[in-house]
Amino acid sequence: MKVLVAGDGGYIGAVLVPFLRAGGHEADGLDLGLYDGCDLGVMPAGVGAGPPADIRDVTAARLAGYDAVVCLAALSNDPLGHLNPAATYSVNLAGTLCLARAAKRAGSQRFIFASSCSLYGAAGSAGVAEDGELTPLTPYGETKVLAERELSRLAGDDFSPVCLRNATAYGASPRLRLDIVVNNLTAAAMTTGEVRLESDGTSWRPFVHVEDISRAILATLEAPRQLVHDQAFNVGRFDDNLQICDIAGLVRDASPGSKITFADGAGPDVRNYRVDFAKLHDTFPDLALHWTVQAGIDELVSAYAQHDLSYDDFVSARFVRLRRIRELLAAGVVDDALRRTTDGTLPGAGFRAPEFRTPGNTVSSSAAAPAS
Numbered sequence: 001m002k003v004l005v006a007g008d009g010g011y012i013g014a015v016l017v018p019f020l021r022a023g024g025h026e027a028d029g030l031d032l033g034l035y036d037g038c039d040l041g042v043m044p045a046g047v048g049a050g051p052p053a054d055i056r057d058v059t060a061a062r063l064a065g066y067d068a069v070v071c072l073a074a075l076s077n078d079p080l081g082h083l084n085p086a087a088t089y090s091v092n093l094a095g096t097l098c099l100a101r102a103a104k105r106a107g108s109q110r111f112i113f114a115s116s117c118s119l120y121g122a123a124g125s126a127g128v129a130e131d132g133e134l135t136p137l138t139p140y141g142e143t144k145v146l147a148e149r150e151l152s153r154l155a156g157d158d159f160s161p162v163c164l165r166n167a168t169a170y171g172a173s174p175r176l177r178l179d180i181v182v183n184n185l186t187a188a189a190m191t192t193g194e195v196r197l198e199s200d201g202t203s204w205r206p207f208v209h210v211e212d213i214s215r216a217i218l219a220t221l222e223a224p225r226q227l228v229h230d231q232a233f234n235v236g237r238f239d240d241n242l243q244i245c246d247i248a249g250l251v252r253d254a255s256p257g258s259k260i261t262f263a264d265g266a267g268p269d270v271r272n273y274r275v276d277f278a279k280l281h282d283t284f285p286d287l288a289l290h291w292t293v294q295a296g297i298d299e300l301v302s303a304y305a306q307h308d309l310s311y312d313d314f315v316s317a318r319f320v321r322l323r324r325i326r327e328l329l330a331a332g333v334v335d336d337a338l339r340r341t342t343d344g345t346l347p348g349a350g351f352r353a354p355e356f357r358t359p360g361n362t363v364s365s366s367a368a369a370p371a372s
């Protein structure tokens, strides 16, 4: 199968594209390149390597010949959505729909949309399924709800949108993110000795390894149409619904000498939900999601050690999407709508945000505001 992955230059894309290729598919990318050079290790050959392209401008001609399109391209987390809600709507909603309409016109039969469990918002601890109420708490979550709804309207005999509501990702990727909670807390423990929580740690959240997201995408690409046509699936494992304080304990134990600390005034986080993944596992009985959060933390500890992740790396813009976007805005290479103002090379990643360095060499883990 020939697959176009929009957003191949991001955290998930850098794992997904090699995964699809290893599965025998031809996978190409399309990306605005916002995080070019923001790497831990070496990007796989031919991934995130195309010229900058914006999903808001994609035409059917660009997508000719692709059997399927995967949309990972997005402004991908809650704090980023708050920075500029209009840009988040423009990319995550208008951009997704522009890509989907172009894919449909081009004759691509399947469109896999990277949605998010964050559209369940504050569903609480009961374990919400796909038909549960959607109560997004942020502009980011709202765009996922609206994009799902509009994609469903495009469904037809020759076009099958599939919405994968991914849990919050974790795990190593060459295009690492440290603004997602497991990755962040593990990096904090290793570079500062503190597993620092901004909340009281009681809220529930579902987690899924980045490779298991890739596994689910592959399964939905290869599935018979009637299994997935115009369907939404929660992507994760029920056992990886954890409270943030559970994650903190696992991270502390994996990073000897570290201790759990709380930010001043840390209270409950309103984003609180457990998710039911039965539909995915019932529909795909052979789909084995391999990873546990514990195994993912161990993997991250090894990856950070192997690549000498330092305190300066941790507080830089390189691995935190919000800081990187602020860096690009300050350099004038993207405008307020996050459109590229130049086709040239973006400024090198590595900018250090001094406001994140606090007395005692500890780090505000506002970067840990869990994205999803």
Ligand SMILES: NC(=O)c1ccc[n+]([C@@H]2O[C@H](COP(=O)([O-])OP(=O)(O)OC[C@H]3O[C@@H](n4cnc5c(N)ncnc54)[C@H](O)[C@@H]3O)[C@@H](O)[C@H]2O)c1
Pocket (backbone or CB within 6 Å): 006, 007, 008, 009, 010, 011, 012, 013, 030, 031, 032, 033, 034, 035, 053, 054, 055, 056, 071, 072, 073, 074, 075, 076, 077, 091, 095, 114, 115, 116, 117, 165, 166, 167, 168, 169, 170, 175, 177, 180, 321, 371, 372
């Ligand atoms: N990482 C998670 O925890 C998680 C969880 C649930 C859902 N998701 C969804 O999965 C997708 C991928 O997430 P990620 O963690 O890889 O994000 P990421 O920020 O690492 O990657 C997103 C990619 O999209 C590209 N992009 C942004 N705007 C673009 C545009 N206008 N045109 C073309 N490319 C553009 C960026 O350059 C980047 O390479 C997103 O849609 C996100 O909402 C992620």
